[in-house]
Amino acid sequence: MARVSVLRPDLEAYARDLWPRGLVELAAGHARGPLPDAIVWPESIDEVSALVRLARREGIALVPFGAGSGVCGGVRGGARRVVVDTKRMSAWAIRPGPELDVGAGALGIQLEEALLERGYTIGHYPSSILCSTTGGWVAARGAGQCSGRYGKVEDMVTFVEAVLGTGEPVCFRRRTSGLDLAPLLVGSEGTLGVITRVGLRLHPAPTTRAYAAFAFDDFERGIEAVRLVFQEGLRPAVTRLYDPLDTLLFVHGEDAPRRIAKEPGPVGLRASALRAVLGAPAAVARALALAERTLLSRSALIVVHEGDARSVEREAHAVAAICRSAGGRALGEGPARAWFRRRYSVSYRQSPLFRGGAFSDTMEVAAPWARVPEVYRAVRRSLGEHVLVMAHLSHAYPDGSSLYFTFAGVEHGGRDAFAVYDDAWRAALAAAMSAGATLSHHHGVGRSKAPRLPAELGAGVAVIRALKAAWDPSGVLNPGALIPPPSDAERLEPPPPPREPFFDAVSGLVELPGDMTLGEARAWVEARGHVLPLSDAAKTDLAIDTWIARGMPGLPDRYADPVYTPLPGFHARLHDGRRIVVRPSPRRAVGPDLSALFVGTEGALGRIERAVLVVSRKDARGAEPLPWSGERNPPVGADERAAFAEVLRNLSPSAVPGSSPSDATSG
Ligand SMILES: Cc1cc2nc3c(=O)[nH]c(=O)nc-3n(C[C@H](O)[C@H](O)[C@H](O)COP(=O)(O)OP(=O)(O)OC[C@H]3O[C@@H](n4cnc5c(N)ncnc54)[C@H](O)[C@@H]3O)c2cc1C
Numbered sequence: 001m002a003r004v005s006v007l008r009p010d011l012e013a014y015a016r017d018l019w020p021r022g023l024v025e026l027a028a029g030h031a032r033g034p035l036p037d038a039i040v041w042p043e044s045i046d047e048v049s050a051l052v053r054l055a056r057r058e059g060i061a062l063v064p065f066g067a068g069s070g071v072c073g074g075v076r077g078g079a080r081r082v083v084v085d086t087k088r089m090s091a092w093a094i095r096p097g098p099e100l101d102v103g104a105g106a107l108g109i110q111l112e113e114a115l116l117e118r119g120y121t122i123g124h125y126p127s128s129i130l131c132s133t134t135g136g137w138v139a140a141r142g143a144g145q146c147s148g149r150y151g152k153v154e155d156m157v158t159f160v161e162a163v164l165g166t167g168e169p170v171c172f173r174r175r176t177s178g179l180d181l182a183p184l185l186v187g188s189e190g191t192l193g194v195i196t197r198v199g200l201r202l203h204p205a206p207t208t209r210a211y212a213a214f215a216f217d218d219f220e221r222g223i224e225a226v227r228l229v230f231q232e233g234l235r236p237a238v239t240r241l242y243d244p245l246d247t248l249l250f251v252h253g254e255d256a257p258r259r260i261a262k263e264p265g266p267v268g269l270r271a272s273a274l275r276a277v278l279g280a281p282a283a284v285a286r287a288l289a290l291a292e293r294t295l296l297s298r299s300a301l302i303v304v305h306e307g308d309a310r311s312v313e314r315e316a317h318a319v320a321a322i323c324r325s326a327g328g329r330a331l332g333e334g335p336a337r338a339w340f341r342r343r344y345s346v347s348y349r350q351s352p353l354f355r356g357g358a359f360s361d362t363m364e365v366a367a368p369w370a371r372v373p374e375v376y377r378a379v380r381r382s383l384g385e386h387v388l389v390m391a392h393l394s395h396a397y398p399d400g401s402s403l404y405f406t407f408a409g410v411e412h413g414g415r416d417a418f419a420v421y422d423d424a425w426r427a428a429l430a431a432a433m434s435a436g437a438t439l440s441h442h443h444g445v446g447r448s449k450a451p452r453l454p455a456e457l458g459a460g461v462a463v464i465r466a467l468k469a470a471w472d473p474s475g476v477l478n479p480g481a482l483i484p485p486p487s488d489a490e491r492l493e494p495p496p497p498p499r500e501p502f503f504d505a506v507s508g509l510v511e512l513p514g515d516m517t518l519g520e521a522r523a524w525v526e527a528r529g530h531v532l533p534l535s536d537a538a539k540t541d542l543a544i545d546t547w548i549a550r551g552m553p554g555l556p557d558r559y560a561d562p563v564y565t566p567l568p569g570f571h572a573r574l575h576d577g578r579r580i581v582v583r584p585s586p587r588r589a590v591g592p593d594l595s596a597l598f599v600g601t602e603g604a605l606g607r608i609e610r611a612v613l614v615v616s617r618k619d620a621r622g623a624e625p626l627p628w629s630g631e632r633n634p635p636v637g638a639d640e641r642a643a644f645a646e647v648l649r650n651l652s653p654s655a656v657p658g659s660s661p662s663d664a665t666s667g
Pocket residue numbers: 017018063064065066067068069070071073074075086104105125126127128131132133134135136137138139140141142143144145189190191193194195196347348442443444446478481
């Protein structure tokens with residue numbers, strides 16, 4: 001059977017993902033960019049490798065494609081491009097651990113249902129599970145609805161097999177000490193390699209679920225409750241806190257624009273009602289703010305616990321106690337059960353809006369707890385000038401959480417829908433980032449947020465560009481996605497980091513200088529009523545930078561509590577003198593995880609000048625460990641050594657080959 005197509009319907013269908021701006025374009029009849037030249041369906045890593053080598057020779061761009069459910073323009077491109085659909089690489093097997101070894105093109109829901117029948121779960125349930133692939137999850141660094149227990153996809157990955165842009169096949173295995181290159185491919189959005197297979201940690205399928213819901217007088221009190229839950233060490237699979245408007249609509253089980261669009265009456269009348277609401281966002285925002293002080297002020301939190309009966313009961317009891325003491329009123333099981341029943345349908349509501357000439361979109365960011373309320377206020381304020389906006393918090397960690405904004409708009413004030421859409425995004429991202437959030441928590445960057453990447457990572461963008469030069473020197477893989485054209489922002493030299501330690505008690509974060517010893521750090525943290533989660537394996541006379549270079553030995557097993565974040569932020573100095581700053585965030589989806597260049601790499605590329613670490617209250621109960629007996633430290637393969645040598649050549653050309661960590665950790 002033909003595994004290449006140049007048929008017009010295929011080219012149209014594969015021309016884009018679900019980035020809503022593309023849908024506004026379609027609805028407005030605007031010319032779209034060029035169509036791809038062909039779609040191909042490789043069946044093996046060898047075929048992908050041959051394809052990449054051919055693309056290099058012929059100067060053709062390749063755009064990896066899972067199911068096209070991305071919402072950031074990750075799947076698009078210019079002339080002379082071929083889309084590589086991975087869906088014919090979908091075979092899977094369960095290995096000891098238990099670990100799932102699965103082709104990148106496996107569709108989420110079919111896979112998860114087959115695993116549940118065998119008594120396992122990956123624990124990754126994105127709302128798009130019906131239309132997304134394992135490779136897409138990993139490439140976009142996604143998050144599932146049950147991240148509170150199982151973490152994000154980067155916490156689940158055990159290996160990533162891929163064909164780099166050189167045509168070389170590689171398999172990067174995760175390691176708890178030593179070279180760990182997999183986090184550089186996770187989140188690379190098709191720009192460094194075509195992922196062909198991934199390993200995912202499996203859990204026993206839950207035998208019990210419990211549901212609860214609480215009402216808080218306002219969103220910020222709800223935020224406080226969720227923070228206390230996660231800092232206590234409790235890990236409910238689902239915690240979703242809705243702001244007052246989202247609560248109102250969530251309780252009604254529908255979203256407002258759709259409800260307006262569904263009201264009985266002539267279509268024209270419904271459309272004008274919708275446009276009237278969306279066309280006066282600032283006035284609506286003022287009315288809502290007033291209503292929130294009077295009628296609408298409740299925020300609903302829904303919680304789903306899962307696991308075995310004993311731990312579910314204990315966890316539900318403890319979470320309820322915290323919610324009550326934080327001012328929450330129990331609402332019974334109903335709202336959480338209702339959400340669970342329609343957990344995959346809530347996001348598929350765009351058509352009526354687009355048909356009515358309007359648009360909707362979502363923006364998800366993340367920040368440490370201390371900044372979450374201000375991020376919420378700032379983004380809502382700035383978006384509210386342009387569009388109707390509501391928000392919820394759906395992924396929490398001990399050190400912070402995501403915030404998910406849903407907004408809808410229409411052309412108004414003399415601006416067409418594109419102008420309103422673009423102005424809304426620009427204002428929202430600027431507000432989020434200046435309030436201390438990261439650009440994305442789980443949707444990724446794609447082409448929609450690429451121009452903003454330097455504002456988040458500064459010189460870190462140049463580092464990603466160096467990774468690209470190492471692993472995709474001809475630039476054939478998904479050009480235009482994730483990595484923006486070079487700009488001055490990435491050449492700005494950040495100042496040297498402060499020397500003084502810093503304690504963010506709300507987020508449970510400490511910022512410590514790299515030359516402080518672990519013993520000093522431990523004492524400093526303990527003097528503030530908190531503890532660094534270090535076992536006896538941690539040598540207290542080691543300086544923090546050396547400890548990180550050696551792979552942070554003595555931290556809790558990452559598989560025991562996938563929600564714990566080992567290094568949420570850092571300042572590092574490369575050997576060539578460049579500084580990069582990754583500001584703290586519990587998780588992010590802004591390309592490769594740059595901490596992998598420093599953790600366990602024996603200082604080959606540079607050193608950590610200041611590290612951000614998560615601490616916990618002395619009296620916190622701590623997380624109940626999730627058992628897993630898979631391989632923690634597989635030997636470093638020749639492919640990994642060679643791939644790291646290329647990175648060294650591009651980022652630290654003067655490094656002596658014999659001193660690379662791959663030599664130190666091989667065997
Ligand atoms: C209704 C709806 C709900 C959503 N809910 C969630 C959610 O809850 N959580 C979440 O994280 N996301 C969500 N998303 C976003 C999207 O589904 C995720 O980003 C998903 O992981 C994309 O998977 P995909 O297979 O469709 O990838 P695609 O959209 O095909 O690709 C996404 C990006 O990854 C690259 N890519 C895909 N496959 C590979 C591969 N094998 N190798 C290299 N690069 C590759 C592409 O080039 C592109 O840059 C939602 C989207 C929609 C439309």
